Amino acid sequence: MTATWDVPLTEIHMSDEDVAAVMDVYASGWLTMGPRTKEFETALAAFSGVSRAVAVSSGTAALHLACRAAGVGPGDEVIVPALTFLATAHAPRYCGATVVLADATSEHDPNVSVADVERRITPRTRAVIAVDLFGTSADTAALRLLCDRHGLVLIEDMAQAIGARRRDGAPAGSAADLACLSFFSKKQLPLGEGGAVLTGSDERAATVASLRSHAMTSGTWDRHRGHSESYDVVDIGHNYRLDEPRAALGLSRLRHLGDDLAARRHAVARYRARLAGVDGIALVGDDVDVACSSHFAFPVRTDTADLRIALRSELPVRGIQTTRYPVLSALAEYAEHADGSHPSATTFADRHVCLPLWGGIGDDAVDRVCDAVAAVCGA
Known part of the structure; x- marks a missing residue:
């Protein structure tokens, strides 16, 4: 299906x-x-x-x-x-x-x-x-x-x-x-x-x-x-x-990439304003990063792996697609590197979720995602 x-x-x-x-x-x-x-x-x-x-x-x-x-x-x-x-x-x-x-x-x-x-x-x-x-x-x-x-x-x-x-x-x-x-x-x-x-x-x-x-x-x-x-x-x-x-x-x-990147920054700023007070969610980076980044994706960090799992499970039910990136040592081809020497990368990988983002995403779509995230987090 x-x-x-x-x-x-x-x-x-x-x-x-x-x-x-x-x-x-x-x-x-x-x-x-x-x-x-x-x-x-x-x-x-x-x-x-x-x-x-x-x-x-x-x-x-x-x-x-x-x-x-x-x-x-x-x-x-x-x-x-x-x-x-x-x-x-x-x-x-x-x-x-x-x-x-x-x-x-x-x-x-x-x-x-x-x-x-x-x-x-x-x-x-x-x-x-x-x-x-x-x-x-x-x-x-x-x-x-x-x-x-x-x-x-x-x-x-x-x-x-x-x-x-x-x-x-x-x-x-x-x-x-x-x-x-x-x-x-x-x-x-x-x-x-x-x-x-x-x-x-x-x-x-x-x-x-x-x-x-x-x-x-x-x-x-x-x-x-x-x-x-x-x-x-x-x-x-x-x-x-x-x-x-x-x-x-x-x-x-x-020729239009500059406009696309500006639209992405607008969407990210709206995401950050809406999610700033949601319990269990931490924003990644600061205002300087927002201004300098070209925003391929919009990741948020969860306080616990359980909340990350809940978001990844519940948001699709609400029609919202998400993704995340595994640490390389979690892949079979790089399992020999799973020696515990990359704790920060491993923790971030376990606790982040990337929310929808593209140059043409509208404010209504961003608000819908934020409302869904807040609902899953119990806000």
């Missing part, structure tokens, strides 16, 4: 402009790695405040290629947050490296602890991957200093944080050697699939651009235009290309 929701976790609305942009590509007859991809990369770099953006087929592909561009390989260790989506931890393992999980900052702050990252650095550590969980930037300024002291590469997983800023006002991703975006359907810039690597290094951008297309020295579009007669292959690359219809959709939707 397919569930139907009165208030889903997220919704995607395609404008006539979006649809026309994609149909123009199909009418053109050129469907992969052409002029729209290049234009999308240029616009994406400008929006993100970096010099280079390389579009790829997914956020996971972006993380994998960022690790390769960072020189991650067998024998290396890469430190990643214990609380993140599994792709963050999979990417270094694709390169043959060992993953080391770091704890969250606290039971109330789910982003990675800089102090715990430092504690886990060894002579084998090659890189640190910071994650901007739920759209709120990790403390990448402090992680930048830490990585510089130890000669490490800093990769920032911005899959949930396009358009976010750090607490000091700098763009998310600006402190990292490489930053990774995702354009999966639930993200703020939804293309269905897709991702990008952001960097200020021409050399690393060239590496990512090469590896995304089998490490070939020229692409089909170059040969189509007569810029190259043939090609060579200079490494073991991958088929991580972004197609032209998604690039065109990205260009169309990127």
